[in-house]
Amino acid sequence: MHWWNKVSLGFGAALASVLGSGVAMAAPVVGEPHPWEMGLQPTYSPIGNEISRFNDLVLAVAFAISAVVFVLLIYACIRFRRSRNPVPSRTSHNTVLEVMWTVIPVMILVVVAIPSYKLLYAEDFPPPIGLTVEAIGHQWYWSYAYPKDGNFSYNSLIVPTAKLKPGQPRLLTVDHALVVPVNTNIRVKITSTDVLHAWFVPSLGVQKEAVPGRINETWFRAERVGTYYGQCNELCGIGHSRMPIEVKVLSKADFTRWLAAAKKEYSAGLERRAPAPPARLIQLASASE
């Protein structure tokens, strides 16, 4: 075989793998933690992406400050050591230096503050909402309600390790996930019936306290079909680690089908916001896994 055939074959294979990865890009994503993950989880929502970017910026600023301080320390240790500098200077004021070490940190804070406030604002003021859901924290599980689309609710309980199916992550899988459509602005109203909980899905860039007697609000737009895992993020008692969050993001057509089925399934069966039997929960919470 001539070398150019090999090259063209190699090129073809590379092209196919690029196209293949293009197809893989469209495959459902799984937003979950991985062993040895050093940074944030990959994000799949506009706010999540902004959080990642902001984290990178703050990390770069922190690294630059640490590097400057480290270099100055080394320089001072060498340049002003006793053998090199036997008679120390008794200078106590230096106007230029003092102005610099005030103004430079202020400028750094401004550089950090501007994107930070923009992000906080974006988290609080959602674009036009396509679907509103409620997430209600209980000791120790979540329940979800669709107040405007069918007015039904259901409980979302952890699947114990012994009952996991292959591919289901431990301590993250639930029996009934929150289901939402892709590329839709979802408003999440968050509250609690007992103690403080927090609804936290890192790959979607959402985290909000669930406070009894009060409704907090946040929003997200999942950019890809898939499954996104999160956890209660506020110490809430013995079962704190047993109330994971699973968000299933479906295509809009699949979501419409799911909604029709869910209205029938959940409206009749479960009482709105009814707590699950405590015995089962205590058993789940104290199971040593």
Ligand SMILES: [Cu+2]
């Ligand atoms: Cu909790």
